[in-house]
Amino acid sequence: MSRTNWLADPLSRGSFSYAAVGATPEHRAALGQAVDARVFFAGEATAADEPGTVQGARTSGLLAASQVQDVAASGERITVVGAGIAGISAARQLVDAGFSVVVIEARDRIGGRIDTVSGDWPFPIERGPSFVHRTSDNFLDDELTALGVALLPFVRIPEVRTRAGAVVEVSPLGAQAIAGALDWAADQQQDVSIERALVDSGEASLSKTPNAEGLSDADWLEYEIATKLKVETGATPSQQSAWYATDIASADDDQIVVGGFSTLLTADAEGLELLLSSVVNRVAHDDRGVSLRLGTGESLSADRVIVTVPLGVLKNAAMEFSPALPFSHRGAIAALGMGVVDKVWLRFDEPFWDTAARLWTIVGEDADFPVWVNMMPLTGEPILMGMIAAENATRLSELDDDEFLSAALASLEPFLAVPDAG
Numbered sequence: 263m264s265r266t267n268w269l270a271d272p273l274s275r276g277s278f279s280y281a282a283v284g285a286t287p288e289h290r291a292a293l294g295q296a297v298d299a300r301v302f303f304a305g306e307a308t309a310a311d312e313p314g315t316v317q318g319a320r321t322s323g324l325l326a327a328s329q330v331q332d333v334a335a336s337g338e339r340i341t342v343v344g345a346g347i348a349g350i351s352a353a354r355q356l357v358d359a360g361f362s363v364v365v366i367e368a369r370d371r372i373g374g375r376i377d378t379v380s381g382d383w384p385f386p387i388e389r390g391p392s393f394v395h396r397t398s399d400n401f402l403d404d405e406l407t408a409l410g411v412a413l414l415p416f417v418r419i420p421e422v423r424t425r426a427g428a429v430v431e432v433s434p435l436g437a438q439a440i441a442g443a444l445d446w447a448a449d450q451q452q453d454v455s456i457e458r459a460l461v462d463s464g465e466a467s468l469s470k471t472p473n474a475e476g477l478s479d480a481d482w483l484e485y486e487i488a489t490k491l492k493v494e495t496g497a498t499p500s501q502q503s504a505w506y507a508t509d510i511a512s513a514d515d516d517q518i519v520v521g522g523f524s525t526l527l528t529a530d531a532e533g534l535e536l537l538l539s540s541v542v543n544r545v546a547h548d549d550r551g552v553s554l555r556l557g558t559g560e561s562l563s564a565d566r567v568i569v570t571v572p573l574g575v576l577k578n579a580a581m582e583f584s585p586a587l588p589f590s591h592r593g594a595i596a597a598l599g600m601g602v603v604d605k606v607w608l609r610f611d612e613p614f615w616d617t618a619a620r621l622w623t624i625v626g627e628d629a630d631f632p633v634w635v636n637m638m639p640l641t642g643e644p645i646l647m648g649m650i651a652a653e654n655a656t657r658l659s660e661l662d663d664d665e666f667l668s669a670a671l672a673s674l675e676p677f678l679a680v681p682d683a684g
C-alpha cells in the first residue's frame with residue numbers, strides 16, 4: 263500500500279485550490295499580481311484557465327516568467343521559490359532568455375505535487391496527478407507521448423455497485439439535481455454554496471424511498487456529490503461556490519499516465535541551478551531587490567523573485583512577507599479554498615475481482631472511498647488506485663496504516679468476485 267496525506271504535508275497543506283463560496287476568478291488574478299515589480303506569483307491557484315491542474319500551473323509559471331522579462335534588465339538575478347511544474351517552467355523560460363536563475367525547493371526532489379514513485383511497483387505510481395484532460399489549449403498528452411511516457415485513454419464511465427455488490431445503471435437524477443441547483447444559483451443576487459443552492463432551489467428534495475434494489479432517488483444525489491463534486495475539488499458542497507462550480511470534466515477525453523508523470527519536468531530542469539532541501543521562510547523586498555531567508559538562517563539576495571508555493575502554504579502563513587502582502591493578495595489567499603484529495607494504491611498478488619471495468623464506484627452510502635481505478639485492464643497488474651476526498655480524506659488521514667487498509671478493503675467488498683455456484 264502507498265497512501266498520501268496532502269493536508270498534513272507542510273509544503274502543500276492540501277491537494278489543489280477550488281472556488282470556495284464567495285471566491286471569484288478575480289481572486290486568482292489578484293493572487294497572480296506582481297508586488298512592486300519585485301515579487302511575482304505563480305502556481306496552480308493563480309491560473310486563469312484550468313486552475314488546480316498541471317496544465318494550469320505550467321501556464322501560470324510561463325506567464326510569471328514573461329512578466330519578469332517585461333521589467334527586468336538583461337542578466338538580472340532571479341530566484342524562483344518552488345520546483346513544481348510552475349517553478350521549473352518559469353525558471354526554464356528565464357534561463358533560456360539569458361537570466362541568471364536559482365530555484366529554491368524545500369523538498370529533496372523536484373516536482374512538488376507531481377509525485378511519481380517507482381521503487382517496488384511494477385509501473386511508476388502517481389501520488390499526485392494521474393490524469394491529463396485534453397482541451398484546445400492542453401496538449402500535455404502529446405508532450406508526454408513525445409517524451410516516451412506511456413498514457414492510456416481513460417473513459418470515465420463507471421461501473422456502479424450497490425453495497426450488496428449488485429451492478430446498477432447510473433441514474434441521471436443526481437446530475438440533474440446539481441445542474442438545476444447551479445442554474446437556480448446563477449439567478450441569485452449573491453453567491454451561495456452548492457449545498458445551499460440544492461436545498462433552497464428545492465432540487466435536493468428527492469425521494470428517500472428505496473426501490474427494489476434498495477436505492478432511492480436521494481441516493482443518486484449523494485452518489486454524484488461523493489464521486490464527482492468532492493473528488494474533483496477536494497471540498498464538500500457546503501464549501502463550494504455555486505457560481506463558480508468546477509466544470510466536471512467530460513467523460514471521454516481523459517488519459518491516465520502510467521509511465522511516470524515526473525518525466526515531464528526532467529528536460530526543463532536540466533542544467534537549472536537548483537537548491538534542494540532548502541525552505542524559504544521569509545521574502546523581503548525593497549526598491550533595490552529581494553532578500554530571502556532560508557530555514558537554515560542563511561540569506562540570499564536577488565533582483566526579483568517568483569513565488570510558486572501552494573495556496574495551502576500561503577494560507578498557513580508559513581512564509582513571511584516583508585512588507586506584508588497587499589490586501590488584494592491577502593483577500594485572495596483567504597477567499598480561495600484549498601481542497602483535499604488523497605490517493606491510495608493497493609497491490610494484490612491476484613485480482614479478487616472479476617470485472618474488467620476501469621472505474622469503480624459505489625452507490626447507496628456515503629462511501630469513504632467513493633472511486634477506485636482498476637489498473638488491471640490498463641496495465642495487466644492487479645493494482646487498484648483509490649481516491650478519497652474532502653472531509654473523508656481529512657478523517658481517514660488520522661487512521662494508522664492498519665486501520666486505513668482495513669477501511670479501504672471493506673470499501674472494496676462490493677467488488678469481490680462471486681464464486682461460481684457448484
Ligand SMILES: Cc1cc2nc3c(=O)[nH]c(=O)nc-3n(C[C@H](O)[C@H](O)[C@H](O)COP(=O)(O)OP(=O)(O)OC[C@H]3O[C@@H](n4cnc5c(N)ncnc54)[C@H](O)[C@@H]3O)c2cc1C
Nearest residue numbers: 305306315316319344346347348368374375391392393542
Ligand atoms: C492527489 C492529487 C491529484 C491530482 N490530480 C490531478 C490530475 O489528475 N490532473 C491534473 O492536471 N492535476 C492534478 N492535480 C493537481 C496538480 O498536481 C497541481 O495543480 C500542480 O502539480 C501544481 O503545481 P505547482 O507548481 O503550482 O505547485 P507544486 O507542485 O506544489 O510546487 C510548489 C513547490 O513549492 C515547494 N515549497 C513549498 N513551500 C516552500 C518553501 N517554504 N520554500 C521552498 N519551497 C517550498 C513545494 O515543495 C513544491 O515543490 C492533483 C494534485 C493532487 C495532490
